[in-house]
Amino acid sequence: MKTLKRILACAGIITVSLACNSCLNDDNAYSLDKVWYSMATVVPLEDTPAYYLRLDGGETLWPAASAIPWYVPGEQHRALALYTLLSDTYYGFDHAAKVHDLRDVLTKPVAEDRGEENDAHYGNDPVKIKDLWIGDGYLNVIFGFNYGGSVKHFINLVKRDGTDTPDVLEFRHNAYQDPAHVWSTGIVSFDLSSLATDGEERKLTVRVKTFDGDRDYEVTWQPAGGEEEKPGTELPADGFAEVI
Numbered sequence: 001m002k003t004l005k006r007i008l009a010c011a012g013i014i015t016v017s018l019a020c021n022s023c024l025n026d027d028n029a030y031s032l033d034k035v036w037y038s039m040a041t042v043v044p045l046e047d048t049p050a051y052y053l054r055l056d057g058g059e060t061l062w063p064a065a066s067a068i069p070w071y072v073p074g075e076q077h078r079a080l081a082l083y084t085l086l087s088d089t090y091y092g093f094d095h096a097a098k099v100h101d102l103r104d105v106l107t108k109p110v111a112e113d114r115g116e117e118n119d120a121h122y123g124n125d126p127v128k129i130k131d132l133w134i135g136d137g138y139l140n141v142i143f144g145f146n147y148g149g150s151v152k153h154f155i156n157l158v159k160r161d162g163t164d165t166p167d168v169l170e171f172r173h174n175a176y177q178d179p180a181h182v183w184s185t186g187i188v189s190f191d192l193s194s195l196a197t198d199g200e201e202r203k204l205t206v207r208v209k210t211f212d213g214d215r216d217y218e219v220t221w222q223p224a225g226g227e228e229e230k231p232g233t234e235l236p237a238d239g240f241a242e243v244i
Contacts, residue, residue: 032084035100039189040081041136042073042102052093053081056135062090065098077107078138078189106188106243107138110169110195111156122156123174126211130185134221137196138189139206145173146180153178153243157190157206167195171208186243196223 040053040061049072053061064086080103090096114121128144139157147153154174195202199222206217 035082035084037080037082039105039135039140040079041076041138042079042104043076044073053079053083053097053099054136056133058136059094061085061095061097061099062093063099064090064096067098067100068102071099071102078105078140079103080105080187105140106155106186107191108156108188109191111158111172113158113161115161118158118170118172121174122158122170122172123154123176124209125153125173125175126209127171127173127186128211129171129208129215129217132206132217132219134192134204134219137192137223139169139192139204139219140187140189141171142185142187143171143173144183144185146175146178146182147184148179148181151176151178153186155186155188155243159195160207167202167204169204169206171206173209188243192221192223195221199223 038055040055042051043054044051051073052063055061061081061083063083082100082102083097084100086096086098088095111122118124125145129141130144131140131142133140145153153176154172156172158170158172160168160170195204202221202223204219204221206219208215208217
């Protein structure tokens with residue numbers, strides 16, 4: 001983890017990394033001195049300790065080499081992946097890669113609507129949305145919030161039932177009255193598979209209580225998979241506060 005933080009502190013790494021998905025077919029990408037930084041889905045292989053990575057654009061990476069050989073995922077989830085591309089078309093995967101580090105991202109399903117109990121259970125504390133996009137069937141959110149360190153904060157995406165606007169989702173933050181000592185960053189991915197129906201493109205409204213009041217974010221989702229929204233430029237250079 002210290003290695004990851006040192007690399008992310010280098011000037012320009014975030015800008016370079018966000019170009020990753022559009023550059024994977026570039027012959028220059030296969031240089032051992034190039035390191036890419038992407039959001040990815042970690043997909044375990046059944047009954048083995050092995051796994052592969054699936055990027056937001058649908059490309060699959062097989063970890064032919066790894067600097068973290070002890071890493072064994074328990075279940076499919078999202079992660080920040082640091083890797084070097086080694087080759088194309090490796091035994092059915094789009095690329096072989098060396099994985100330098102994987103930083104697990106909080107990954108959750110869409111939560112049920114509890115009606116009048118939503119505020120008490122899921123909270124209604126404000127956040128600042130730094131980045132929000134859909135990739136590989138997940139809604140990914142990078143957000144800022146006030147943190148005191150006395151308790152883990154509770155983060156959820158709630159599907160509202162019976163609303164006039166279809167596909168309204170509420171981003172909920174419960175700080176549990178944690179004192180606002182420092183400004184912190186969190187990251188979370190929400191699995192949208194429970195919302196999938198017939199594979200048609202859908203417009204989702206993500207409603208957020210910000211420090212400036214309620215705000216709606218509109219995103220387009222294609223349930224069939226692939227990259228629907230391009231990641232933005234707000235991947236943080238530091239660590240994240242721990243949330244659940």
